[in-house]
Amino acid sequence: MDIPYTVQPRPDTGVYNAKVGMWLFLASEVMLFGGLFSAYILLRVAAPEGTWPHGWLSIPLGTLNTLILALSAVTVLLAWAACKARMFDRYKFFQGITLLLGVIFLGIKGYEYHDKLTHYTVVLKDGRIADGHWVSATPSEVVLKGEFVAERSELADRRGRAKAHEEIRLARDQVQKMQVYGPAYNTYLALYFTMTGLHGLHVLGGLVVFAFLWGPGSRLWKTDPDRFTNRVEVAGLFWHFVDLVWIFLFPVLYLT
């Protein structure tokens, strides 16, 4: 029993099954991320004046990641084109580059996460607020590299501010509250971690599929190159969508 149109397009619709399936899946993905972006808009519009963070993320790193994903969009296309042209080695090369770029993207994202998850705001019992990156800690003392501020609102807008590097030693018994720059810190970081986290999972999913199509899955090339090419194309469609989501994430989280 063979299901029709798994490889060749159906004449009246002009597409093969998996492509229809992928477009439908991407439509649902648009709604998924659409929900997230709506949440972003609603929460940001409702935030009190002057509390929404600006300049909390590294624009150079974000730009680099944007370029990496953009480049991977090109290589994934070239990989598919190589399949179409029946040049398997060329496919291997470009798909390998795509994989590599995806891994680098996740690596940079991981570095950015690490930077946030080692960053603390400490409210002291005398009302002062220290803000900086974790250096070391002992049972009696916490050492941060950063600065003191008088009010939290000073921390909101960090555009154009020089990074503070003074070493701050805080006695533990003076600490009233110590908060890491994680999802629970504020709404902005909650959105940042959730949105980029979900996007990162999509990148990871795409990479798993690419790794399969690059490695064990590529054996299909020998028996059914058309079907293999379709798989590369469909995986590529998904990858373009993931890139597109990032094109929206980058400005709303990094640039505005």
Place this chain on the structure above:
Amino acid sequence: MQATSPAIPASTHHPAHHPETGFWRTYIFSTDHKVIGIQYGITALCFLFFGFLLMLMMRWQIAHPGEPVPIVGPLLAAVLGDVAARGVMSPDLYNSFGAMHGTIMVFLGVVPLAVGAYGNYLVPLQIGANDMAFPRLNMMSYQLYFLGGIVMLTSFFIPGGAAQAGWTSYSPLATAIPTDGQTFWLIGMVFLITSSLLGSVNLITTIIQLRAPGLTWMRLPFFVWAQFTASFLLLLAFPPLETAGILQLMDKLAGTSFFLPTGLAIGGKLADISGGGSPLLWQHLFWFLAHPEVYVLILPAMGIIGEIIANNTRKPLWGYKSLVFSVLMIGFISFLVWAHHMYLTGMGTRISAFFQTTTMIISIPSVIILTALLISLWGGSIRFNTPMLFALAFLPMFGIGGLTGLPLGFSASDIHLHDTYYVIGHFHYVVAPGTIFALFAGIYYWFPKITGRRMNEYWGKVHFWGSLLFMNLIFMPMFVQGLAGMLRRMSDGGLQYSAAKVPGVAGALSGPILGLNNFILWAAAGLAIAQIPFIINFFWSIAKGQPVRSDNPWEATTLEWQTPTPPPHGNFLKPPQVYRGPYEYSLPGYDKDYVPQNQPPG
């Protein structure tokens, strides 16, 4: 292949022979759309029954607050512990049961039965395909659904019990309840949503790509159109709820404040959260799914009713094209009405005017469908068999459900009726004697195709009349209670607002209104008894029912009846070619009163 091959075990003698597979691959990890459909069907029926039992226990608590639940009370106390001490349902347990009744009925019962089971089993057959477009994905959809169900059921037994914040799970209440039930609910929902998404991708692709040659869009059976639209609703409406679920899960586990406002106090203490979230955001995301969801519940039901009415009136459906376009129109507009569930949030007159307008507009295609189905009866020589009885009862029952929805669609009257038993009565008329009757009709109707045997007519009719009577006895009094101002979700059934407890207060619930609780309880018990003939009939007929003499016992036109009985793996003996529309009944100039879709002209 004209409806003559004998209806005995098909797998042994049909020519398209397949390698034998073992028990596990044939019944448990099958990729055959029919087996998966049956898996969906049986699982969903079990969940429907379980959800109904939860409600029976709740009805006891509503009618007799604080008294031990009869029969199952000791069992509840033994299994669930303190929340059901001495067999009495505590308010916490009542809330759990209420939340889980809604969740189970909607997400684990009706949708998997209407779309998972009927869609899977029938759509490939009706479009002349040999399977779904993605068989392995299909298997995975069922497994994810099953896992989601397991997670939901497990949550009853964790400390603190299952989710308590209603099937709508409004934040901040859902987040603030300190037990883990809500976390389980959310994880279960993520499984169920993923399952629905994969299932709908599969069903839509199948309908677009695998239609038999000659089966053009306007020759599709109405049922296929209904499934097609319902799948699109699942595909596009569920992801925002998945978003909402992920955000609420973050609130619950990672300490974020997506739905928690600044200054939230829990138990009189300021909550240690960052704040800045929006409870309304949850409501918007939830209802953006949940309104299209009610059309996911009703559209496949309408599709089933259309098939059965055409078949049993022996004439074409009246207004096939208007039916199709109405279904599509419902699909589109259902995305624009969600905030009519939120009039009480103070959204302002302009926005509520928009949603009132769209809500009134969406009733137009619903009325067109109902009218077309009603007119289809005109002049037909109706066969009153069990499926047809259920189908006929669907029309007025859904009519009551739909019409009582109008006062809820207007914000002025909704403010009085919101969150009362009137709402409960309204949507249960749509879903219980509406959708569930359609699902019953479908079971009686397609049972001979699936098993090769008919269900018993006499006991089918007993089941029908009992269900019709008791459904109305249960839900009709709820309108009265609701109009009198009785709120839903009260574990004492309104006792604390009764005239007996607060004498002299205007609007307090009178004795007769509260007395209806007891009336409804016994009607619900009657409904339970009315299901016994069905359950026995169902299992008895699988083994002992009257065998059908042909592959097409109802003398129907659509393609699912032009297969061997039961259809083998791969369905059709030879790929069908379609020559005509779906309902060519009583065509002049033919010796029979039906012409199957695959019968060549002439």
